[in-house]
Amino acid sequence: MQATRKTVQIAVLALIILIPLFNYYGNKIQQKDEIAIGKSIPLAAIHSLFKGSDRDAVITLSHQVKGSIWTIDIWGLKISDPLAVLESSVTALYLYWPMILSIFIPLLFTLILGRVYCGWLCPMNLFSETVTMLRKLLEKTGYRTRDINFSSKTKYTVLILGLSAAYILGYPLMVLIYPPSVISREIFNKIYSGLWGYGILIIGGYLFMELILSKRWWCRYICPGGAVYISLSRFRLLRIKRNNNCNQCGDCVPVCPYDLKPMTQEISAQCDLCCRCVSVCKPDALDYTFSLKNALPKNTKATTPGKPNGKPNGKPKQQEKK
Amino acid sequence: MNRRELLKLLGLTAACGILGENASAGTRGGNTEKNNLFRWGYQQENYLRPPGALPEKKFMQACISCGICAQVCPTQCIRFFTQNYEGRLRADTPYIVAAERACNLCLECTKVCPTGALMPVEEKQDVRMGQALLKEDLCLPYIKQGGCGACYTVCPVNAIRLDKQRYPKVIADKCVGCGLCEEVCLQKVKAVRIIDESRRLKS
Numbered sequence: 053m054q055a056t057r058k059t060v061q062i063a064v065l066a067l068i069i070l071i072p073l074f075n076y077y078g079n080k081i082q083q084k085d086e087i088a089i090g091k092s093i094p095l096a097a098i099h100s101l102f103k104g105s106d107r108d109a110v111i112t113l114s115h116q117v118k119g120s121i122w123t124i125d126i127w128g129l130k131i132s133d134p135l136a137v138l139e140s141s142v143t144a145l146y147l148y149w150p151m152i153l154s155i156f157i158p159l160l161f162t163l164i165l166g167r168v169y170c171g172w173l174c175p176m177n178l179f180s181e182t183v184t185m186l187r188k189l190l191e192k193t194g195y196r197t198r199d200i201n202f203s204s205k206t207k208y209t210v211l212i213l214g215l216s217a218a219y220i221l222g223y224p225l226m227v228l229i230y231p232p233s234v235i236s237r238e239i240f241n242k243i244y245s246g247l248w249g250y251g252i253l254i255i256g257g258y259l260f261m262e263l264i265l266s267k268r269w270w271c272r273y274i275c276p277g278g279a280v281y282i283s284l285s286r287f288r289l290l291r292i293k294r295n296n297n298c299n300q301c302g303d304c305v306p307v308c309p310y311d312l313k314p315m316t317q318e319i320s321a322q323c324d325l326c327c328r329c330v331s332v333c334k335p336d337a338l339d340y341t342f343s344l345k346n347a348l349p350k351n352t353k354a355t356t357p358g359k360p361n362g363k364p365n366g367k368p369k370q371q372e373k374k
Numbered sequence: 375m376n377r378r379e380l381l382k383l384l385g386l387t388a389a390c391g392i393l394g395e396n397a398s399a400g401t402r403g404g405n406t407e408k409n410n411l412f413r414w415g416y417q418q419e420n421y422l423r424p425p426g427a428l429p430e431k432k433f434m435q436a437c438i439s440c441g442i443c444a445q446v447c448p449t450q451c452i453r454f455f456t457q458n459y460e461g462r463l464r465a466d467t468p469y470i471v472a473a474e475r476a477c478n479l480c481l482e483c484t485k486v487c488p489t490g491a492l493m494p495v496e497e498k499q500d501v502r503m504g505q506a507l508l509k510e511d512l513c514l515p516y517i518k519q520g521g522c523g524a525c526y527t528v529c530p531v532n533a534i535r536l537d538k539q540r541y542p543k544v545i546a547d548k549c550v551g552c553g554l555c556e557e558v559c560l561q562k563v564k565a566v567r568i569i570d571e572s573r574r575l576k577s
Contacts, residue, residue, distance in 0.1 A: 075445040082448045115446055115482075123440040123488045130488050136438045140489050144435035148490035222431060227439045227466070237466060240441045241454060249466075260385060 053327045057171070061178040068120050068175060072240045074098065078114025081107060120236030121175060122227075123154075130154040133232065134162075134284070135277040139224040142215050159284065166288035167281040170271065171324030176231035179255070180271055183262045184309075190263065200266040204310070204322060207279035214276050226276050231255060268309055271324075286321045290342050292330060293317070298337035304329035314338055422470040422553060422570055424452050425477060425501040426484035426492040436491035439466035443483035443492060451475040452483060470503075472553025472568050477503065479530055479552050498531055504551030504570030506533070506544045512565035515540045525555035525566055542566075 077098045080088050089095045102110050118125050123132045132154040141147055161168060170177060191197055214226045227233045234251040241249050258270050271278060294317055304314040307328040312319050314329040330338045424443055427433050444452040452468045470477055479501060484492045495501055510516040515523075525542055526534045533548035534555060544566070553568045 072441075072445055079448050079450055083450075118445045118486060119440060119442045119488075123438065123442060125442060125486055125488070132438075132488050136440070136489075140436050140438050144432060146436075148436070151489050154488055223434050224438055233439065237439060237441055237454075240445070244441075244444060244450070245453070256385070 053331050057326065058178075060172050061175070064121065064173050065175050065178060068236050069239055069243075071117055071120065071124075072243045074114050075118050076243050078111050081114070082111050120232075120240065121173065122233045122236050131157050133277065134158055134280050135226065135230060136224075136233070138280060139215065139218055139226055143218045143222065143224050145219075162281055162284040163287055164289050165325060166285040166290060167278070167321065167324040169281055170275075170278055171326040174232055174277075175235045176255075176258075176275075177271065177324075179231075179259055180262060180268050183259045184268060187263055187267065195264075197264050198266070200269070202273055204273055206273045207275060207282070210274055211276040211279040229254060230277055231258065231270065231275070232277065272310055282321045285323075288321070289344065290325070290340055292319055292323065292325075292327075293339050293341040294337055295339055296337075297335040299335050301334065303332050303334065304338065307332050422472055422477075422503050422551065422568055424468055424470060424483045424492055425479065425481060425503055425550075425552075426487075426495040427503070428491055428493065433491050434467065436489045437467050438489050438491075440488065441466075441468075442486045442488065443468050446482045446486050448480055448482065449475060449478050451477050470553065472556040473564055474557070476553035476557035478554065479550070498550060499548075501550040501552065503553070504568040505546065506549045506551065506553075506555055506566055507569050508542060508544050508566045510565075512561055512563060513542065514560060514565070515542070522560055524558045524560055528554045528558045530554065 073094055077089070077095050080095065089099050116127055121133075123130070123136060125131075130150065130153075132151060134155045137151055137155045140151065158169065187197055218225045234254055238249060238251040238255070241247060241251075262268055262270065266273075292314060294314060298315065300315060302315055308314065309326065309328070310322045310324070312323060314333075330340070423430070423433060424447075428436060439454070441454065444450070444454060451470050451472075453470070454466050454468055468483075479498045481495055481498070481501075484495045487493075513522075515521055521540050523536055523540075523542065526536050530552065531548055531550055533545045533550070534542050535545060537543055551568045551570065555566045556564050556568055559566050
């Protein structure tokens with residue numbers, strides 16, 4: 053499962069680079085700018101792929117899919133980030149119907165699967181996970197990293213403050229700090245103008261903080277987009293549930309990037325379905341359950357696992373070690 | 375502590391590198407525009423929004439800086455402010471500098487904008503990006519430097535007529551402000567410019 057997730061994340065990052073690149077190639081073909089194509093290695097590579105084909109067909113093909121992870125247009129089907137739609141609508145106090153319709157697919161996915169965008173598609177998650185690995189390496193060399201914790205509800209404050217500031221200033225401010233938007237715009241800028249903008253400093257700053265100050269602080273505490281997805285995924289249908297196989301070994305607790313405790317069923321809407329807990333669970337005590345019942349509000353009180361179900365190895369692992 | 379200082383140094387170097395590169399690129403690209411500013415006597419720079427754009431205030435409210443309009447633009451006239459107009463850092467919204475590359479009114483960008491910041495436009499004639507103004511003391515035929523008529527030839531909506539088959543005149547009602555005339559103008563300091571009063575940058 054982890055390998056699949058990594059593959060999806062890398063594929064998404066590759067698409068964020070390839071879609072603008074292919075559009076740029078189409079533009080250059082349309083301008084008959086053979087010199088620019090020859091100069092750049094990726095453009096020349098694409099050019100060699102389409103050597104024999106019809107010029108007009110290549111131009112139309114190159115503009116079929118456009119955009120990035122922030123907003124994409126696939127054969128005329130528009131899909132936008134819910135944060136983009138929310139911000140634009142709040143700032144202008146106006147509902148533009150084609151735009152409202154474009155959040156239908158993300159909304160559907162979030163209501164069924166939960167905060168799956170964060171765990172599987174967001175490029176920032178991929179970077180964060182890489183940095184977390186670097187952080188572990190850094191700790192091994194003897195460098196003492198700090199881990200500043202604050203409330204995971206800070207996200208909502210950031211979202212509300214961002215929206216009100218955007219309304220007052222008349223400009224959707226969060227596009228300047230929201231990583232999927234910044235990353236896709238930076239890549240687009242690099243391809244189209246050959247220059248890096250300030251966005252690379254923003255993302256670099258976030259990752260640097262994650263490296264030495266606070267573990268995965270952006271996704272855990274700050275991300276306004278995450279706040280939107282979390283509020284939607286309270287009603288999700290797919291949830292991770294513990295069954296009677298649990299032997300309270302506690303393996304699933306430290307692997308969770310959001311400090312959730314699958315062992316005691318304390319899985320809130322924060323869960324981004326990264327499935328680390330499921331892959332790490334040895335007695336197969338965590339299942340994906342899919343039912344309408346999940347969507348209903350219920351008692352969210354933490355429950356301790358029931359009696360071990362009569363298995364000989366049902367005792368907690370910590371005691372076995374002793 | 376040493377490591378921390380090293381990391382700080384690396385971060386700062388990266389920051390300086392990026393800002394320096396951008397600043398130098400800005401001065402390299404801005405010469406045409408600076409010449410124009412000098413001769414046209416404007417205190418402020420002039421830029422255009424892509425076709426179909428809402429009024430400036432509403433445009434800034436609606437645009438989410440996704441860059442789709444620039445991705446599909448076949449002439450690549452649409453740029454973003456992070457691409458350093460005059461070396462200054464601005465919010466990421468699309469703009470056109472007609473003197474350097476003008477819009478050819480393909481209207482692709484109006485169809486793809488997800489936010490409605492660029493509203494769909496059906497006909498070329500319905501676009502209003504600005505208004506062409508002709509400065510006669512810069513125009514070649516008027517200053518007896520020979521006939522030219524480049525702007526007359528290129529205008530896609532026939533908004534420029536030639537008086538006595540020589541002297542260009544802008545027909546204000548027909549002009550859509552695409553800026554092709556400004557791009558092709560032979561003069562280094564453009565004799566014809568697109569002016570959009572609502573979209574001047576504040577300096």
